Amino acid sequence: MASEAHGSGGATGYIVHHLTPLKIGEGFWTFNLDTFFFSAFLGFLFIYIFKKAADKAVSGVPGPLQNFVEMIVEFVDTQVKDSFHGRSGLIAPLALTIFCWVFLMNTMDLLPVDLLPAIAGIFGIEYLRVVPSTDLNGTFAMSISVFFLILFYSIKVKGPIGFAKEMLLTPFGPWMLPFNLLLKLVEELAKPISLGLRLFGNMYAGELIFILIALLPWWVQPALSFPWAVFHILIITLQAFIFMVLTIVYLSLAHEDH
Amino acid sequence: MSITATLIGQMITFALLVWFTMKYVWPPLTQALEERKKKIADGLAAAEKGKHEMELAEKKAKSALKDAKEQASEIVGLAQKRANELAEERKEAAKQEGERIIGAAKAEIEREVQQAKEQLRKQVAVLAISAAEQILKKEVDENKHKDIINNLDKQLGQA
Numbered sequence: 001m002a003s004e005a006h007g008s009g010g011a012t013g014y015i016v017h018h019l020t021p022l023k024i025g026e027g028f029w030t031f032n033l034d035t036f037f038f039s040a041f042l043g044f045l046f047i048y049i050f051k052k053a054a055d056k057a058v059s060g061v062p063g064p065l066q067n068f069v070e071m072i073v074e075f076v077d078t079q080v081k082d083s084f085h086g087r088s089g090l091i092a093p094l095a096l097t098i099f100c101w102v103f104l105m106n107t108m109d110l111l112p113v114d115l116l117p118a119i120a121g122i123f124g125i126e127y128l129r130v131v132p133s134t135d136l137n138g139t140f141a142m143s144i145s146v147f148f149l150i151l152f153y154s155i156k157v158k159g160p161i162g163f164a165k166e167m168l169l170t171p172f173g174p175w176m177l178p179f180n181l182l183l184k185l186v187e188e189l190a191k192p193i194s195l196g197l198r199l200f201g202n203m204y205a206g207e208l209i210f211i212l213i214a215l216l217p218w219w220v221q222p223a224l225s226f227p228w229a230v231f232h233i234l235i236i237t238l239q240a241f242i243f244m245v246l247t248i249v250y251l252s253l254a255h256e257d258h
Numbered sequence: 259m260s261i262t263a264t265l266i267g268q269m270i271t272f273a274l275l276v277w278f279t280m281k282y283v284w285p286p287l288t289q290a291l292e293e294r295k296k297k298i299a300d301g302l303a304a305a306e307k308g309k310h311e312m313e314l315a316e317k318k319a320k321s322a323l324k325d326a327k328e329q330a331s332e333i334v335g336l337a338q339k340r341a342n343e344l345a346e347e348r349k350e351a352a353k354q355e356g357e358r359i360i361g362a363a364k365a366e367i368e369r370e371v372q373q374a375k376e377q378l379r380k381q382v383a384v385l386a387i388s389a390a391e392q393i394l395k396k397e398v399d400e401n402k403h404k405d406i407i408n409n410l411d412k413q414l415g416q417a
Contacts (some may be wrong), residue, residue: 023262030262039268043275054286059293065292073287077341092288093280101275132268136261141268145276 011215018113018211021129032135039132040103050100072100079245084252086157091251094149098142099244105133106236108184109230113210131195133203133239136196146247149192155255171177191250194244202239206232383414 016092021032062070076096086093087209120128131139155163168177198217206228213225387407 010385023264025263028262030260031262031267032262032264033266036271040271043271047278048289050283054283057290058285060292062290062294070287070291071285074291077288077291089378090276090280093284094276096278096284097276101272110259135264137264138268141260141265142272144265144356145269145272188304 019125022127026084034129035135035138036130046100083248086255095244099240103240113214134207139200140196143192147192150254157255
């Protein structure tokens with residue numbers, strides 16, 4: 001049905017249409033409004049649910065909502081305590097935010113690919129890309145923020161001189177200084193890039209397969225989209241989990257003083 | 259699919275979310291969890307203590323019961339001994355009383371026998387005198403033979 005609705009461009013047109021964001025501005029100053037809207041909406045959803053649970057948090061018998069929220073909090077807390085041995089008031093809430101936010105953004109992938117764009121179409125919005133984590137800007141925003149935190153904590157814990165020493169003198173000693181610096185730069189820069197690209201790639205590919213399935217005749221679609229959606233439940237959770245764990249690991253590395 | 263200013267906007271959103279979580283979401287939740295953990299630990303400790311106390315009380319009760327049993331058997335033994343003594347005393351008293359009664363009865367009988375003998379002797383004397391009187395109607399004068407009769411009477415009294 002989808003291919004008929006967007007028949008003008010054929011299958012390619014349909015795919016491109018689905019992967020084009022709703023944007024304003026030109027060049028660098030382009031704002032992807034759909035990414036802003038959905039990520040902010042999901043962020044508020046996360047904050048609303050967790051704040052509600054936090055306000056009513058008691059040490060007695062917990063209610064269902066509190067139980068659910070506490071389960072996630074305990075899970076994240078365990079992960080943080082397992083990998084991170086310093087004391088920081090930031091890491092655990094950061095990990096919780098990343099896990100829940102990424103998970104919610106990924107979950108948008110499970111909605112039927114045509115549902116929200118079709119509704120938006122009624123209101124005259126031509127393009128809509130509903131999964132914020134299929135936007136490189138969305139994933140890199142998080143990974144670069146994490147990268148800044150890595151730099152901040154590296155310098156804070158090791159001191160500017162200690163950090164410079166680590167960048168310049170390891171792993172091969174002072175005689176290989178330029179080589180060390182190059183190696184370290186690649187190592188550090190690889191962290192945010194791999195972090196952002198991994199999430200983006202997984203979600204983008206998943207969404208693309210949903211779109212491809214949507215191109216098939218309607219009576220084939222359930223047979224394919226259902227198993228893929230079930231499999232995707234695993235992927236969205238796993239990707240959220242990986243993003244969180246790697247963030248914790250990178251930050252704990254930044255805290256390690258040699 | 260290119261890096262644009264959206265990135266900056268998303269970073270701001272992300273920072274705000276993290277800040278909010280750090281400030282308002284994480285602390286109360288972890289605090290509640292910590293408090294509950296403490297409560298449960300306290301409860302378990304209290305249960306353990308209670309169990310220990312119960313064991314102690316049971317031991318105490320057992321020893322008290324044993325003491326009581328010992329005391330009871332001791333008391334029963336004493337009572338039995340006392341009862342035996344009492345029974346012995348009674349028996350002795352009864353024996354003495356019986357002997358006393360028998361002695362009294364014997365004395366009475368003796369007395370009665372003496373009395374009967376006396377009476378019988380007197381009657382025999384009277385009978386003998388009356389028989390003698392009848393035999394000697396004419397020849398014996400009461401005043402004349404007063405000595406003989408008295409003598410006879412005396413002899414009978416000795417018999």
